[in-house]
Amino acid sequence: MLTKSTFKMATLGVALVSVATAVNADDAADYPTKTIQFLVAAGAGGGTDNFARVVRPMFEEALGGANITVINLPSASGALAHQRTATGAADGHTLDFASTTLVTSLAAGQNPIGLDQLTPVARMQSDVMALFVNPERYPDFESFLEYAKENPGEVTVGGTHTASPDHVSFLSLRDASGLDMNFIPYDSTGNATANVLGNNIDATTTSLSPLLSYMEAGQMMPILVFSDERLADYPDVPTTAEYEWDLTDGNDRAIFVHADTPEPLLKRLEDTFKRFTTLRSTRHTPSE
Template identity: 55%
Template structure:
């Protein structure tokens, strides 16, 4: 199986802030009276926080009001359906994470890239293997135990079509560790079982476990990345171990695929201006979402999504 998955990289945020801002949507004929942001996740999570953070910034740049509606049912499939069935006038947006593609690969999401097209990717969070340091201090400790005890190591995560399960499948196949996976209803349940010692590890983003890291209750020991993260130079990566998979949890914006390309370009320009703003970059830094550059425009994001979809479908076909 071909397991290479590469992200198209954008210029680092600091460089992006130094270049001239793109022409804003006000320079086009796109002037929506109002807009709706369908969020393919529940309130309070990473995708919801991302949406509500950029909402006022986007309103300012587009000169409109945006109503946020959370539609977490069926891994966000309802949000994707509502957006795909909306008028293709640019006034309905779908804010989604990588679950859009993982659930599509698993056959749980009827909406694909034929019905929804990407506007922009704003975040590319790095997935890490997270352990309880009382059980494993380093990845080498985890690896040694997994190799000595095949079939006994348990990884927890959210539902069967989640990006963390895809990470589990990729690691299991690449290493031959013979790991087991337990899906939980939510991230909190997985975290509780890791803390209590019921499971050996879980996959999560650094941004989501900051509190646990500060208290010493959780520790990321392996990054799904090409190179070691600047902020975490002691953490090994999948690629340096010879395992060619580097995906993470991405968050971006989608729109009805029948929308006029000029309208899509106008909204993309507005999002790029948001991304390059001091306010957005301050939010990203505070939430540890700047570990890896997040920005991709519509065309480049589509290429990454197509690569991810093929990779996840291949992973699942081997099960």
């Protein structure tokens, strides 16, 4: 049974592609030859940032003490991180840590970098989306639902930038529930959370992992999870399915490199990530 303090990162959907650039096996064996950059396509303190910083020490150890720097590039829905990866050297030393935002921002026309310029190496984390509140303001979803119905247009939900998984989840909830609510985009999960705690907004739609410390402190709590089944760690929190809404949602996180990265280096990276068999996981299991 997974708990909110125990993570398990299974390398799901690891993908490699053949590329024209040639490199011999000795070059891949010598990797890395310089500092590795983890470019995080999100702000500090969010789920993708936490994911990268959990991976960092294990990746360093797996490579025999490699030097790794983590750089947050949240601008333009993370497009700057994708652009730097796609236009940098195809030598495996720039790794792009991205979430589902890569897909949603591409669909929204905010991100010009697609899979013709990036190659996925590993999808390692899956996170459930939820509606979070300050429990002193809304003790449960029924109280939130009642207030929203009695005060149409006055409820405000925050989350990371437009076209992010946070925003998409909000739109899905608004449409499924019929509630008249507004969305405010913030540049980071931390800013959205601070505005919930300060009672500037009513709630935030985000994934579970960024708010674990707030939940453990009792400052923030999920009151609705976008899932078919209740979560083992939060058995009292209802799901969207219980309201008969056709709505389940999550946020996956993965690692990308330059599309022209030579195949031996891709294989070296893939094998390194596969060594992470039992790590911290943000995938909370359904209750039984």
